[in-house]
Structures are given as structure tokens and as C-alpha cells.
Amino acid sequence: MVSEENAEKILSGHDIVLCLVDNMVARVIVHRAAYKMNLPCITMSGAPKHRAIVSTFMPNRVDYETGFGIPTAGKPLDEAAKKVIVSLKKERAEYSAKLGADPGWAKLYISGEREFWAVTPMRTFPTAAFAAQEAINYLVYGEEGIIAKAPDARIYDLEGKVFEDLGIAQSQNVKITEAIVKDVLKPKNKIYRRF
Numbered sequence: 001m002v003s004e005e006n007a008e009k010i011l012s013g014h015d016i017v018l019c020l021v022d023n024m025v026a027r028v029i030v031h032r033a034a035y036k037m038n039l040p041c042i043t044m045s046g047a048p049k050h051r052a053i054v055s056t057f058m059p060n061r062v063d064y065e066t067g068f069g070i071p072t073a074g075k076p077l078d079e080a081a082k083k084v085i086v087s088l089k090k091e092r093a094e095y096s097a098k099l100g101a102d103p104g105w106a107k108l109y110i111s112g113e114r115e116f117w118a119v120t121p122m123r124t125f126p127t128a129a130f131a132a133q134e135a136i137n138y139l140v141y142g143e144e145g146i147i148a149k150a151p152d153a154r155i156y157d158l159e160g161k162v163f164e165d166l167g168i169a170q171s172q173n174v175k176i177t178e179a180i181v182k183d184v185l186k187p188k189n190k191i192y193r194r195f
Contacts, residue, residue: 007033017041022117031064042134044127047096050158052127055150067150067185151185
């Protein structure tokens, strides 16, 4: 139920934000409020079946929309901007289906018949654990404790396909399931909008 009208009130009095919402417009609202309030904001995102990313957006650095190449960065969050954000779900769902997500789910998600992103416990649990670790590190060690400070990101993929896209070498017998990737949230990497 977060909105532009209540986001700052909800975040008021906190030291750090874990933005773990599955609605992209709500995610932008939370990140904008955190940025305005000078609060670090940890975000997670993923793509079925087994790919995910965790990154921490710090105050006075790259913001969420700029980092992920969302074209609404720096613009008012009016109805037109919200439509642009919502339209990104088609691109994300199609990409996920190409890499093994259930095509039936993708079709329902794109059509709007299924409102929420696919929740896959195999990636949800480690993603939440990494996000919680980022928050604990910040609370204990301050900014220096953050592992994946945007535009860096902590990425994992139980099948290794994201790492293949990024050109990260791996053993033939062992899939890389976690890496800190430098400057992943930049357009040159092509992977940045897939989350």
C-alpha cells in the first residue's frame, strides 16, 4: 500500500531500507523516498527460474532508476511515467521465459491476469538472506560494511546463465552461484535491465 503520499512517513525514523516489493512502481516510489531522505536502500530483483541480484543504493550516489536504466529517472512520477515502468514487465517476463521460466506464467504476467512476479523459493530465500546481510553489515560497520554498493551488485544464478552473459569464467563442473560484479548496473553490460 506504499504510495508517493505515504512513503516518507513509512520510512521516517529508520536507518536503512530493505526494498523487497514485487511491484515495480512501488519499488520506484520507495527508492525515491529513501534517496530523498538520505537513507541507504537495499534492493533485490530476480528473474525466474534461478537468477537474482542484490544491490545497495547509497545516498548521494547513483539512484535506483538511473542505475537500472529505467527511463523515468529524474522525471515526475505521473501516470505516463507509471505506464512506462509497468511496460518493463513485458521485457522482463519475455527474457525470463527465454531462460527457462514457465511460458504460461510469462503469458499471464504480461497480459495482467497474474499481478505478481513469479516467486521461486530456490532464489527467494538466498536473495532475502543477502539483502538482510547487507542491512546487518551497514548497521554494524556503516557504509564501509556494504558489500554490493550500487553500481556494484551481488548476483547469483543457480544455472550460471547470467554469468555466461556477463562473460565470467567458471569451471565446467561448478556453477558460479554468487559474485560481486563491478558496475553491473550500467547500460554497457546489457544485463542491467534484465533484473
